[in-house]
Amino acid sequence: MQQQTDDMEVPLLNDSNSNRQKSQAQERDGFSHQQKDSEGSMESPNLEFEYGDMDNFTVELSELYSYTEEPEFSLNRDYFEEDFKNHVKGRRWMELSMEEQRVYVMRLLDALEVTDRDKRLKVARAILYLAQGVFDECDTEADVLYWSRHNVFLLYDMGIFTALLELLSMEIDNNQACSSAVRKPAISLADSTELRVLLSIMYLMVETIRVETEGDSPERKAAREAFRTELGSPLYNGEPFALLLFTMVTKFCCMNAPHFPMKKVLLLLWKTILFTLGGFEELQELKVRMREQLNLSPLPEDSIKVVRHMRAASPPASAMELIEQQQQQKRGRRSRRPLVKQDSLDTYNERDPFKNDDTRDEEDDPEDVDSGIEGEVDPLDRDVIIQPPPPPQLRPPTERVSFPRGLPWAPKVREKDIEHFLETSRNKFIGFTLGNDIDTLVGLPRPIHESVKTLKQHKYVSIAEVQIKREEELQQCPMTMGEEAVKETPAEILYLGMLPSLSQYVIALLKLLLAAAPTSKAKTDSINILADVLPEEMPITVLQSMKLGIDVNRHKEIIVKAISALLLLLLKHFKLNHIYQFEYVAQHLVFANCIPLILKFFNQNIMSYISAKNSICALDFPHCVVHEMPELTAESLEAGDSNQFCWRNLFSCINLLRILNKITKWKHSRTMMLVVFKSAPILKRALKVKQAMMQLYVLKLLKIQTKYLGRQWRKSNMKTMSAIYQKVRHRLNDDWAYGNDIDARPWDFQAEECALRESIEKFNARRYDKNQNSEFTPVDNCLQSVLGQRVDLPEDFHYSYEMWLEREVFSQPIQWEGLLQAQ
DSSP states (O other), X not given: OHHHHTTOOOOOOXXXXXXXXHHHHHHOGGGHHHHHHHHHTOOOOOOOOOOOSSSOHHHHHHTTSOGGGTHHHHHXXXXXHHHHHHHXXXXXXXXXXXXXXXXXXXXXXXXXXOSOHHHHHHHHHHHHXXXXXXXXXXXXXXXXXXXHHHHHHHHHHTTHHHHHHHHXXXXXXXXXXXXXXXXXXXXXXXXXXXXXXXXXHHHHHHHHHHSOOTTOOHXXXXXXXXXXXXXXXXXXXXXXXXXXXXHHHHHHHTTSOTTSOHHHHHHHHHHHHHHHHOOHHHHHHHHHHHHHHTTOOOOSSOHHHHHXXXXXXXXXXXXXXXXXXXXXXXXXXXXXXXXXXXXXHHHHBOOOTTSOXXXXXXXXXXXXXXXXXXXXXXXXXXXXXXXXOOOGGGSOGGGSBOOOOOOSSOOBBOHHHHHHHHHHHHHHHTSOOOTTOOSOOTTXXXXXXXXXXXXXXXXXXXXXXXXXXXXXXXXXXHHHHOOOOOOOOHHHHHHHHHGGGHHHHHHHHHHHHHHHOTTOOOOTTSOOTTTTTSOSSOXXXXXXXXHHHHHXXXXXXXXXXXXXXXXXXXXXXXXXXXXXXXXXXXXXHHHTTHHHHHHHHHSSOHHHHHTOOOOOGGGSTTHHHHSOOOOOOHHHHHHOOXXXXXXXXXXXXXXXXXXXXXXXXXXXXXXXXXXXXXXXXXXXXXXXXXXXXXXXXXXXXHHTTHHHHOHHHHHHXXXXXXXXXXXXXXXXXOOTTTXXXXXXXXXXXXXXXXXXXXXXXXXXXXXXXXXXXXXXXXXXXXXXXXXXXXXXXXXXXXXHHHHHHIIIIITSOOOHHHHHHHO
């Protein structure tokens, strides 16, 4: 019991309730340890976290750099000033006119084309210093950000990004550097210097131009749209810029280029996808427009606003409270309720005062204590104290019911749910069915009419259902329907480019996620993601070791943040563009063991992960280049910052939960994987985090598997069931709360997965395989026209034609007998 209580948390209580429980615990010698544990985790406050596309702009800039790279800021400044003083004497960058700045940037652009690598690197560092905001001439962080923005738009206008792209392609194809890195026993920052400088400039340009500000001029807005179109179009070797970065990721994970700075690559890839495809609010707007174009009913609510206004549930009850409640019940306290937080349903519906008050079967079950989570839901997010009920005859009937304010989500019903309901009703009352007819109600009793009317009122047709129906028509009638007009959206262009190597990209991202997960153990064959954080000389003092340890943990957290956000964006955009594009990516994620990987990620002390303080504010950019560097001590490093939680870690957790929801929703075989991997106790531990959005996605994942967990689990977790009822959207005829399917096995649902894969392959073949209509192409049987067709031959064919004839035709003996026998 002592071991179990170490992992439990005490709910948020008011002062009187807290003091009463403390005094009762102190009176009992046997529970002294539990009482100390309760006091140690007394408060679990609401986390003031606002989910969005990214963190604060300054934080996003600072996360680009490792703390080990801090000495390079002065190096960039020195190379810039050395070159700048040679060409512009006696003046500072801020003192130049716009035309003079353009002339100087043009000179730097010309210098980038020299063949000497060292000279090229110095010029690149000077450009990076400009992109960083010429911080040596600034007095405040705001000045640094202002001049950084000014310089970045200038650099883009002068064509620096295209030049950097060519240099990046050269560095990626630099086989000498790759082979040298493969042979090295230990890789450090020095092995990726050129790549890090190039990627840093490109990241600063993408992120700065992507973010809009109120003071942007029309010229800057036009430049933003042009840059966005440029990044999303196949202008770089016939493919979008994101595919070049995906290639870097796969090359790194195949151990062919272990010196690639993966954190910078992933951050740039994430921000490129975010810029070209759009963030969550743009996704919502795009979804609304698509529904209008398809003549579908508008969305019942804005999901982003609903989640932002949702209140967090109270933290789970501690073992100490459960024990006290049992003790009070054993003493025969039946006349009044104990002053503890009540179940959310008790807030609305008061129990019968004459009913037996022994609730141990529901709330104090040993299985529930073992799993360690109970998410009590309080709609008003405050402590509820139920007073002793007066005799029932003294209470007016109107005061017996207190109605809830309303559920946050409008219920939804799919058309197939209505069809299933009518099929069951017709079999029961008439004895035969009418297929997919949902309008004919002849012979059915009046209550069924009312039920169908209610179901139709909440009927919701998704964009995915329309796309699937359209695809079925195109497959069945290819000649009648003709060719599909596919819009060249950024998501469509990206999917077309990713399609040939999609499985490699997905596996590479999951490998990196596994290597960066805090629960992963170091293995000799695992990939080294610390190549761009480890210094050439390892630390020799305790302070240096602590600083490097914080840097390594921060580095891993940023990688998890970038990968989780990237995967979620890809899934959401592909789902909106075409459902089978989403299903293709989701199926590759499932086949690459994404589900157990995410569950493994959450199988840790999630509160510790979210409240981790792996940051040193004094070393964050741009603070470190403007202010005096304070003396760092072991105590200051250990104390960390004063933030209540780590934004990036909470952001990553929510993203991973959303990915898990995306790939398991409406998929029985994948839901069974959650059951087989025993995800329920892992997910329930995540309910300790008092943040509404994270709790919502945890509850969604618990809801889809409750029918497979059995009646005993539901009986032991009634508070969790209540939380699901109150926070998750209702499907009117979904039997999640009372259905039993505990005998189901994963292999029972494999046919569903195979059918989905077949549909995806048909979709890809029809839409992207250029030779798929060859059987419908007319055949030319005229010998003269066939031989008379002009065939484009390569230039060197004319020179090697005679050699080819000699080698392939004249010198090869022809087996005439074999030809005759074959015919």
